[in-house]
Amino acid sequence: xxxxxxxxxxxxxxxxxxxxxxxxxxxxxxxxxxxxxxxxxxxxxxxxxxxxxxxxxxxxxxxxxxxxxxxxxxxxxxxxxxxxxxxxxxxxxxxxxxxxxxxxxxxxxxxxxxxxxxxxxxxxxxxxxxxxxxxxxxxxxxxxxxxxxxxxxxxxxxxxxxxxxxxxxxxxxxxxxxxxxxxxxxxxxxxxxxxxxxxxxxxxxxxxxxxxxxxxxxxxxxxxxxxxxxxxxxxxxxxxxxxxxxxxxxxxxxxxxxxxxxxxxxxxxxxxxxxxxxxxxxxxxxxxxxxxxxxxxxxxxxxxxxxx
Amino acid sequence: xxxxxxxxxxxxxxxxxxxxxxxxxxxxxxxxxxxxxxxxxxxxxxxxxxxxxxxxxxxxxxxxxxxxxxxxxxxxxxxxxxxxxxxxxxxxxxxxxxxxxxxxxxxxxxxxxxxxxxxxxxxxxxxxxxxxxxxxxxxxxxxxxxxxxxxxxxxxxxxxxxxxxxxxxxxxxxxxxxxxxxxxxxxxxxxxxxxxxxxxxxxxxxxxxxxxxxxxxxxxxxxxxxxxxxxxxxxxxxxxxxxxxxxxxxxxxxxxxxxxxxxxxxxxxxxxxxxxxxxxxxxxxxxxxxxxxxxxxxxxxxxxxxxxxxxxxxxxxxxxxxxxxxxxxxxxxxxxxxxxxxxxxxxxxxxxxxxxxxxxxxxxxxxxxxxxxxxxxxxxxxxxxxxxxxxxxxxxxxxxxxxxxxxxxxxxxxxxxxxxxxxxxxxxxxxxxxxxxxxxxxxxxxxxxxxxxxxxxxxxxxxxxxxxxxxxxxxxxxxxxxxxxxxxxxxxxxxxxxxxxxxxxxxxxxxxxxxxxxxxxx
Numbered sequence: 001x002x003x004x005x006x007x008x009x010x011x012x013x014x015x016x017x018x019x020x021x022x023x024x025x026x027x028x029x030x031x032x033x034x035x036x037x038x039x040x041x042x043x044x045x046x047x048x049x050x051x052x053x054x055x056x057x058x059x060x061x062x063x064x065x066x067x068x069x070x071x072x073x074x075x076x077x078x079x080x081x082x083x084x085x086x087x088x089x090x091x092x093x094x095x096x097x098x099x100x101x102x103x104x105x106x107x108x109x110x111x112x113x114x115x116x117x118x119x120x121x122x123x124x125x126x127x128x129x130x131x132x133x134x135x136x137x138x139x140x141x142x143x144x145x146x147x148x149x150x151x152x153x154x155x156x157x158x159x160x161x162x163x164x165x166x167x168x169x170x171x172x173x174x175x176x177x178x179x180x181x182x183x184x185x186x187x188x189x190x191x192x193x194x195x196x197x198x199x200x201x202x203x204x205x206x207x208x209x210x211x212x213x214x215x216x217x218x219x220x221x222x223x224x225x226x227x228x229x230x231x232x233x234x235x236x237x238x239x240x241x242x243x244x245x246x247x248x249x250x251x252x253x254x255x256x257x258x259x260x261x262x263x264x265x266x267x268x269x270x271x272x273x274x275x276x277x278x279x280x281x282x283x284x285x286x287x288x289x290x291x292x293x294x295x296x297x298x299x300x301x302x303x304x305x306x307x308x
Numbered sequence: 309x310x311x312x313x314x315x316x317x318x319x320x321x322x323x324x325x326x327x328x329x330x331x332x333x334x335x336x337x338x339x340x341x342x343x344x345x346x347x348x349x350x351x352x353x354x355x356x357x358x359x360x361x362x363x364x365x366x367x368x369x370x371x372x373x374x375x376x377x378x379x380x381x382x383x384x385x386x387x388x389x390x391x392x393x394x395x396x397x398x399x400x401x402x403x404x405x406x407x408x409x410x411x412x413x414x415x416x417x418x419x420x421x422x423x424x425x426x427x428x429x430x431x432x433x434x435x436x437x438x439x440x441x442x443x444x445x446x447x448x449x450x451x452x453x454x455x456x457x458x459x460x461x462x463x464x465x466x467x468x469x470x471x472x473x474x475x476x477x478x479x480x481x482x483x484x485x486x487x488x489x490x491x492x493x494x495x496x497x498x499x500x501x502x503x504x505x506x507x508x509x510x511x512x513x514x515x516x517x518x519x520x521x522x523x524x525x526x527x528x529x530x531x532x533x534x535x536x537x538x539x540x541x542x543x544x545x546x547x548x549x550x551x552x553x554x555x556x557x558x559x560x561x562x563x564x565x566x567x568x569x570x571x572x573x574x575x576x577x578x579x580x581x582x583x584x585x586x587x588x589x590x591x592x593x594x595x596x597x598x599x600x601x602x603x604x605x606x607x608x609x610x611x612x613x614x615x616x617x618x619x620x621x622x623x624x625x626x627x628x629x630x631x632x633x634x635x636x637x638x639x640x641x642x643x644x645x646x647x648x649x650x651x652x653x654x655x656x657x658x659x660x661x662x663x664x665x666x667x668x669x670x671x672x673x674x675x676x677x678x679x680x681x682x683x684x685x686x687x688x689x690x691x692x693x694x695x696x697x698x699x700x701x702x703x704x705x706x707x708x709x710x711x712x713x714x715x716x717x718x719x720x721x722x723x724x725x726x727x728x729x730x731x732x733x734x735x736x737x738x739x740x741x742x743x744x745x746x747x748x749x750x751x752x753x754x755x756x757x758x759x760x761x762x763x764x765x766x767x768x769x770x771x772x773x774x775x776x777x778x779x780x781x782x783x784x785x786x787x788x789x790x791x792x793x794x795x796x797x798x799x800x801x802x803x804x805x806x807x808x809x810x811x812x813x814x815x816x817x818x819x820x821x822x823x824x825x826x827x828x829x830x
Contacts, residue, residue, distance in 0.1 A: 092540055103370065107369070111367060153577075
């Protein structure tokens with residue numbers, strides 16, 4: 001398939017997942033923010049923005065600025081509207097490759113972005129709607145596209161972004177002075193019920209973080225997402241299986257995953273920020289490596305002579 | 309008729325145009341029988357609801373055109389344009405004939421120019437055409453076809469006779485709307501489909517792909533076809549994606565292509581892959597910065613040389629613009645006689661060649677009665693309709709014509725035929741044209757039954773271009789009513805459908821469903 005199309009698919013996967021993750025995070029934090037006194041609300045909003053990767057322009061930002069930056073700002077790739085707009089634009093460019101139902105659901109989502117009230121209450125509904133729409137896009141791409149190379153690129157982008165988003169989700173734990181309760185963190189990832197059923201009696205921050213970080217069976221955990229990404233990379237380039245990794249991206253993702261899996265610690269909570277930093281870096285580097293390997297285009301048009 | 313047609317007769321009488329749905333006595337013509345019956349059942353609320361749902365579907369599916377950087381849905385009217393099968397058969401032959409003549413003309417122009425030495429058409433007329441490209445003279449394209457895809461615009465005059473308005477053999481667009489309109493109409497006006505046979509349009513992508521593959525460079529076993537688009541900001545981008553998708557081929561941009569050693573490759577995730585046939589949807593001038601505009605980043609350097617070396621087929625061939633020059637258009641009837649030895653099946657619209665002093669004089673006298681068009685324009689650009697123009701506009705036009713007589717033609721104002729169109733809560737007559745599409749694979753010219761009907765949405769307006777507020781109608785070629793079983797050759801034997809009565813269910817208590825209904829009643 002065309003490199004340009006592969007790149008678009010990779011980014012559709014990333015942006016859709018980003019919108020989903022941001023909506024989940026915003027939903028949970030909004031609940032907390034609403035109950036805070038104003039100065040604290042400002043401070044927390046600012047930090048939250050930082051974790052989500054957008055630098056606030058002015059120092060004192062209020063709730064509506066936060067909503068604008070994370071939900072409705074169409075010009076920023078870190079907001080929900082921006083991510084969904086970018087996903088739709090990429091789908092438009094790769095329209096003949098994605099199935100028409102995937103394109104239509106992204107397109108309809110894009111047209112639906114403006115149909116929400118932009119106050120706090122409206123944002124709850126908006127987040128819920130985004131979670132639903134992105135689930136629909138994921139479901140349609142899984143059931144209506146052949147699981148060939150193009151789909152692998154989509155899933156690769158999705159998995160890397162998911163690992164990144166879960167890492168951010170866990171980082172937001174420290175944003176609140178009292179720490180975001182583990183219940184909320186799990187709700188954020190939709191992992192509450194799974195966690196309860198797995199862990200039975202042992203509740204606590206440590207266990208919750210462990211679950212979202214290391215659980216091998218829960219699809220939104222970092223280890224699970226990273227091993228999904230690894231699988232895609234192997235599928236995309238099945239040639240080297242005997243020794244080592246020729247592929248940069250596979251190596252980076254594999255290292256990050258094994259580091260988490262084999263790391264032994266007594267106090268996971270104090271190491272959490274460091275881990276999260278590492279995962280996010282790995283995701284960014286892996287993404288770059290994928291671009292270099294598969295999407296590299298000549299920087300500009302050049303004439304390659306008659307005979308060469 | 310329904311109340312939606314209440315004022316139709318009065319509105320239709322105001323214009324001398326031929327109405328396609330109603331005869332002068334205001335009775336629906338035979339071919340419109342089914343449509344009239346279906347519309348009769350509807351009231352305003354029905355029509356509005358259906359029109360809204362059709363527009364919404366178009367927006368969701370992204371059936372849009374790009375207008376000034378904004379995506380707009382292409383308005384589709386709920387009343388189809390119907391052409392009787394017998395009328396269509398003539399039109400179809402006429403279009404095919406024209407395409408064959410233009411094909412012969414182009415291969416002659418870029419070769420020996422016998423048409424000039426035989427005195428059919430003056431040489432200066434060809435060489436002065438803005439789209440005559442010496443860069444592609446002197447070689448036969450791989451596959452031997454130049455006009456793979458064409459759109460011949462026809463209109464019906466006041467008598468209802470079809471006439472050719474212009475030829476499009478460069479990059480004719482609009483076929484995607486034909487395909488999408490039919491899908492939308494099947495949902496929007498299902499009542500009109502049942503009782504009659506409407507010739508299907510969905511085989512177009514298959515025909516196109518077959519023709520493109522057939523004209524691949526010789527010796528290529530399994531040709532790779534691509535569609536070359538200028539990119540997502542092009543007004544017809546939707547069409548490019550649709551055609552590439554329906555043909556199952558890659559949609560490439562110039563930057564995806566690379567020419568090396570007179571071969572064309574595309575950059576894929578698995579390295580470079582050879583390309584054999586390029587369905588070109590960008591203008592010649594932007595195709596190859598080596599040959600044409602050096603500042604173009606839409607094309608790919610070296611592509612024309614590859615075509616000259618016979619390593620790649622470009623469809624439509626570079627340089628086709630000389631055949632749809634509007635001044636050459638006036639010679640097409642002569643070209644048909646010259647190359648094919650046949651009489652033209654569809655006539656041209658009477659046209660003044662402003663180069664000829666007598667004609668120019670007459671036209672300049674009657675500028676306010678005529679339509680004046682630039683010879684190399686498309687999409688209605690630069691066209692001036694005399695009766696609608698102001699004094700100042702006419703003066704500007706007069707100066708332009710005197711400065712460059714070769715650049716303009718003049719035609720009488722044609723009252724294009726009208727078809728009922730939803731507007732402001734009722735149906736009223738609106739002017740339409742028709743663009744049938746033809747696919748030429750070198751042996752046979754296939755004409756898509758129907759084609760694109762564009763409609764001017766403003767009352768009395770004669771400009772149907774989408775960029776100037778035009779909409780479209782689904783175009784049906786209808787072969788009379790589907791006959792009942794009595795007249796048929798007898799029912800065909802069909803294998804009976806096996807009925808499988810077993811359905812997998814989760815074992816439930818036998819009285820579960822009964823209970824549920826009881827509960828609901830309570």
